[in-house]
Amino acid sequence: MAQVLIPSQLTSYTGGATRVEAAGGTVAAVLDDLDRRFPGLKFRVIDERDCVRRHMRLFIGRSETRSIAAPLGDGDELLIFGALSGG
């Protein structure tokens, strides 16, 4: 299981939880698992082309990835952040 950090922008989907566990060996699989439990969450992080949305940032541990094919090991941490400047 991966540990997933949920940003404030998405806690409306997780019932307020900021940390959840999810199953999957890749970022995509983890997002799919999250979407099964929290419907709609995935589409707000990645688009229909499987691209990470412009102002979302994904980290596996301390390494950023823009690829949802990136592998996740058991116990890895997936951190999802919303990053936007301006008003």
Next chain:
Amino acid sequence: MADRTRLLIGTRKGAWFLDSGSGREGWSPQGPLFLGQIINHLVSDPRDPEVLLAAASTGHLGPTVQRSVDGGKTWAEATRPPAFPSDDPHGRSVHHTFWLEPGHASEPGVWWAGASPQSLFRSADNGDTWDGVTGLNEHPKVLDWFPPMDGGTPDGPMIAGIVIDPRDARHMYLATPTAGVLETADQGETWAPLNENVRCDYLPDPYPEYGQDAHQIALAPTNPDRIWQQNHCGIYRLDRPAHRWDRIGDAMPRDVGDIGFSIVPHPRCEETAWVFPMDGTEVWPRVSPGGRPAVYRTRDGGASWERQDQGFPREQGWFTVKRQAMCGDGSDPMGLYLGTTSGEIWMSGDEGESWRQIAAHLPEIYSVAVVPQA
């Protein structure tokens, strides 16, 4: 006159209801809904006023559609919001839904959505699931009509209006910023430009088949063969079955011009419509010309226009009213409503003769729609 009225307000930072007491007096805001989310359009269904749809997105998150089936008391996200297929041949993904249109009266539950990049989607279940209209989204000329532009118009090129012929569910028009007006007679399977004599002063050919920037179109409710258009390059009128538009904005005062976003027809008089002019000179400030806001009304099909500014600031009023932010009700006398980018709502209860501010301090207003209340 409707005893009470509700305005649906979409803003850059969420949505509000603005409810009147009896006689369209005593307005009070209710909200916010979806605080912090960009609400491009908030619309009720005339076939079932308990159904409301909101086009929502945020700076961070992807686009979605929020739905209510109890008049706005509770909301749920669409199960499958508008989106391109993952193998879209042009590599598109929906940035935001811009326009929501209830379907024809004969098709309960059907809704249409116009999105950015320019594309059209249809729902048959009151907005819960959406499918692309392939006749438009995969049209052989789609990249000519809707050139890929990073940004394009200030908020991105989008389908800027969807109009359905009340006599025929299959007959529809779209307003677009890069192909002008498009028409279908088979509910979206085939499309053709409808832009004859509409000027395009930013292209080498000023009267092309397509390329125009239609800001808003509206049918006269009592004569659906009459189409009003506020274009990037003037105010136009077309009486079908003709194909040639007349630039009725030529009758506007020269120092005001005929540039704007919105055009609102009268519910009972096909000769009457209102516009809210903006400054389209030099670098296109898109504010009230000269800092003196006013609507202009025609009562003769556009042959002449009269200024209506009573109640608005006499000077230093730099309003901008976006294309979805001006509307009228069906009452007699008709009420008119407009929302400004500076977060103010203004209304007229006497068909534009006089105006008063009924809300202020809201975020930048993107859309205003009116719902009569029982």
